[in-house]
Amino acid sequence: MEANNNNNKNTETIKFLCSYGGKILPRYTDGALRYAGGLTRVLAVDRSISFTELMVKLGEFCGSSVNLRCQLPTGDLETLISITSDEDLANVIEEYDRASSSSMNNRPLKIRAVLSPPKSLKQISPPQTPPESWRNSPSYRFAPRTKSPPAGFSVGGRNCYRKTYPYSCQVKK
Secondary structure: OHHHHHHHHHHHEEEEEEEEEEEEEEOOOOOOEEEEEEEEEEEEEEOOOOHHHHHHHHHHHHOOOOEEEEEOOOOOOOOEEEEOOHHHHHHHHHHHHHHHHHOOOOOOOOEEEEEEOOOOOOOOOOOOOOOHHHHOOOOOOOOOOOOOOOOOOOEEEEEEOOEEEEEOOOOOO
């Protein structure tokens, strides 16, 4: 009875092997991609979880919102599948179920997931002009933007051949 109950529990949950905070890099020896650095943790969720619910759990798991990409059971890190909907999630689960049923040990495989911070789609807008009340306030200071000198040149005047240049000059001999 216990074995049957345990087997039932395995079919109700799926496990994600989640890697985050690192980078995908080529291995020095053969060039195959590997995940380096960061953390890798296992997350067990109910098989009927929706994509939205999974993303909330993954956000809590990592401490911030993330993008989810999964490795196919027979694939490598070169072919990560972006999961962006319930349909994508169902397809990946189906692929892992198919691979698990054909494996020799007949145990469910963990879904390999790579989590990354989302790329912001928002453009950074220029700072707005401060309100009139701030500009008249004695605590408000406005520092005009100045141009920086080219790299390698110091700021300030220098006297080269009795002429004053805004930046240092180099004398060729």
